[in-house]
Amino acid sequence: MRKSTGPGLLGGRTDTGDISPSRLTGNGSGERRAELERGSGPNSQKRRTAPIRRLSILGATGSVGTSTLQLVDHTRDVFEIVALTANTNVEKLAQLAIKYKAELAVIADERQYGELRALLSETGIEAAAGPSGLIEAALRPADCIMAAIMGAAGLQPTLAAISQGSRLALANKECLVCAGDLFMQAVATAGTELLPVDSEHSAAFQALQGAQSCEISRITLTASGGPFRTSTLDELRAATPEQALKHPNWSMGRKITIDSATMMNKGLELIEAYHLFPVRIDQLDVVIHPQSIVHCLVDYIDGSVLAQLASPDMCTPIAYSLSWPARMSSPTASLDLVKIGALTFEAPDYAHFPALRVAKEALQRGGAAPLVLNAANEIAVDAFLCKKLGFLEIAQLVADMLEQADRRNMLSAPAELDQVLALDSEIRQLARGLLGQYG
Numbered sequence: 001m002r003k004s005t006g007p008g009l010l011g012g013r014t015d016t017g018d019i020s021p022s023r024l025t026g027n028g029s030g031e032r033r034a035e036l037e038r039g040s041g042p043n044s045q046k047r048r049t050a051p052i053r054r055l056s057i058l059g060a061t062g063s064v065g066t067s068t069l070q071l072v073d074h075t076r077d078v079f080e081i082v083a084l085t086a087n088t089n090v091e092k093l094a095q096l097a098i099k100y101k102a103e104l105a106v107i108a109d110e111r112q113y114g115e116l117r118a119l120l121s122e123t124g125i126e127a128a129a130g131p132s133g134l135i136e137a138a139l140r141p142a143d144c145i146m147a148a149i150m151g152a153a154g155l156q157p158t159l160a161a162i163s164q165g166s167r168l169a170l171a172n173k174e175c176l177v178c179a180g181d182l183f184m185q186a187v188a189t190a191g192t193e194l195l196p197v198d199s200e201h202s203a204a205f206q207a208l209q210g211a212q213s214c215e216i217s218r219i220t221l222t223a224s225g226g227p228f229r230t231s232t233l234d235e236l237r238a239a240t241p242e243q244a245l246k247h248p249n250w251s252m253g254r255k256i257t258i259d260s261a262t263m264m265n266k267g268l269e270l271i272e273a274y275h276l277f278p279v280r281i282d283q284l285d286v287v288i289h290p291q292s293i294v295h296c297l298v299d300y301i302d303g304s305v306l307a308q309l310a311s312p313d314m315c316t317p318i319a320y321s322l323s324w325p326a327r328m329s330s331p332t333a334s335l336d337l338v339k340i341g342a343l344t345f346e347a348p349d350y351a352h353f354p355a356l357r358v359a360k361e362a363l364q365r366g367g368a369a370p371l372v373l374n375a376a377n378e379i380a381v382d383a384f385l386c387k388k389l390g391f392l393e394i395a396q397l398v399a400d401m402l403e404q405a406d407r408r409n410m411l412s413a414p415a416e417l418d419q420v421l422a423l424d425s426e427i428r429q430l431a432r433g434l435l436g437q438y439g
């Protein structure tokens with residue numbers, strides 16, 4: 001896989017570049033940074049100097065959206081809510097828009113526009129709907145956009161948020177999985193501050209502060225192992241959505257919870273980390289850590305290992321994405337290591353969790369393989385939740401889809417967003433076709 005060469009967030013490609021805060025602001029190193037420091041760069045007018053106040057949330061009704069608003073409640077009067085979006089839950093969206101005095105509320109499902117307008121009548125809150133409404137929310141001037149839509153559906157609004165050039169707090173890992181190079185190039189071009197929200201990537205970002213890329217030898221993402229860490233293959237074969245939705249440590253949306261149970265989530269996160277951080281594929285690793293207290297470890301060339309620890313609560317990485325380079329108070333419970341007692345680590349078992357192996361192979365393969373992996377996985381997870389596919393068949397369907405895409409010569413890297421979207425939709429259709437062969 002080719003890495004983007006632009007001076008985007010953490011994605012700088014030189015072996016000697018530092019991973020200091022200035023690097024993370026999308027103004028990288030060398031000429032471009034000097035240009036921006038002189039205030040003459042194309043994005044110099046977009047540089048944010050004050051703390052984040054005006055905040056928009058794409059995917060406000062979901063798990064990350066809810067944690068973000070919990071943080072807004074916790075800090076009282078620090079943030080002003082600009083735009084909130086949701087897919088179909090129009091009542092909750094309207095309720096949130098009214099509670100947080102949003103300027104704009106957007107429902108992705110156009111059929112619910114009338115209801116949204118009715119719910120917001122006489123509130124002064126603007127309403128919009130559909131794909132163009134999501135883009136409008138992303139483009140509404142704000143200090144930070146929280147990108148927390150689930151799946152590849154978040155790609156276009158998140159790219160629009162980048163073009164605004166303010167801070168992007170990125171929860172939606174699928175954006176980087178299906179269009180990592182294009183995404184990081186867009187970040188570099190716009191001079192956007194890209195802050196990771198995924199807990200492992202936020203942890204890596206924290207452990208990398210002040211580092212030079214040539215000093216890093218390895219980044220290890222931790223994984224809880226999910227609800228089936230100790231299950232036998234027979235138990236995995238018979239696993240139900242109800243069992244898979246019971247994550248031992250984290251409370252999250254349904255799709256990511258299933259991804260955590262298959263460990264596809266960790267595979268998607270390896271691809272995410274590859275795009276965010278200046279490391280090679282062979283410098284990325286995964287370790288099972290059932291307690292979910294250590295979120296990531298960074299090995300340095302002198303043998304030091306820096307890790308970030310916290311209670312498993314998304315409020316911590318979200319807080320860092322909003323307050324960086326400073327820190328802000330969050331409602332996360334303080335960590336009591338004595339009470340926890342032991343922190344344990346194991347190697348991942350690829351026979352029990354084939355999705356992790358398939359995702360690693362897609363990362364190695366590069367081109368459109370991660371996009372195919374993601375699109376097929378979204379279809380497979382949905383089918384599993386509807387009880388049309390077995391638990392182990394999720395990884396099998398994704399692997400079959402990758403093989404089929406390879407045979408059809410569909411794995412070259414898309415050069416433009418239009419090609420990404422067309423391929424994503426084609427793979428979804430093919431994957432739906434494959435579903436008939438299972439069960």
Ligand code: NAD
Pocket residue numbers: 058059060061062063064065085086087088089108147148149150151153171172173174197198199250251252253254255256314
């Ligand atoms: P969720 O399912 O709880 O919420 C998703 C949000 O996106 C909802 O507001 C929903 O209305 C909206 N949405 C869903 N489909 C949409 C569509 N087609 N068009 C427009 N809006 C749509 O998901 P979540 O758990 O909050 O996860 C959101 C993203 O953050 C995912 O990419 C996930 O991988 C990532 N993430 C989540 C967590 C977590 O703890 N939940 C942690 C790390 C990363």
Ligand code: MG
Pocket residue numbers: 198199200269
């Ligand atoms: Mg994570």
